[in-house]
Amino acid sequence: MSDYLKNGIVQGLLVILVVVLVLGLFGWLKFRRDEKIVTAFLKKSGIEPHHTSGTTHAISLSTNLSKERVRHVCRKSTRIERHSKDDESWKQSG
Numbered sequence: 341m342s343d344y345l346k347n348g349i350v351q352g353l354l355v356i357l358v359v360v361l362v363l364g365l366f367g368w369l370k371f372r373r374d375e376k377i378v379t380a381f382l383k384k385s386g387i388e389p390h391h392t393s394g395t396t397h398a399i400s401l402s403t404n405l406s407k408e409r410v411r412h413v414c415r416k417s418t419r420i421e422r423h424s425k426d427d428e429s430w431k432q433s434g
Contacts, residue, residue, distance in 0.1 A: 371413065371416065374405060374409060374413045375413050375417045375419065375420070377403050377405065378399055378403060378405070378410060378413050378414060378417070378420060378430075379417075379419050379420060379432065381394065381399055381402055381403050382394055382399075382420070382430065382431065382432050383432065385402075394429065394430055394431070395426075395428050395429050395430075396410050396411055396414070396428045396429075396430070397428070399414075399430065410430075414430045418433065419432060419433050420432060420433060421433045
């Protein structure tokens with residue numbers, strides 16, 4: 341086993357694997373944080389499931405997240421869904 345660890349290629353692959361895992365974890369944690377921020381905004385705004393919706397612009401202004409980040413979070417989240425009549429409007433799932 342120690343012979344493998346002395347090999348520079350194996351060490352490099354292990355370092356790359358650890359870096360990818362750490363960056364993936366940070367990305368997932370950032371997504372979860374941003375998802376909480378957006379869902380809290382929708383809830384605080386009184387936007388209930390299957391009723392009114394919040395626009396990407398309004399969510400972005402209120403949460404200090406970029407419009408692109410709001411779109412990404414809303415598209416990927418299982419807690420948020422697109423309003424059926426407008427591509428830039430979002431509501432809570434439920």
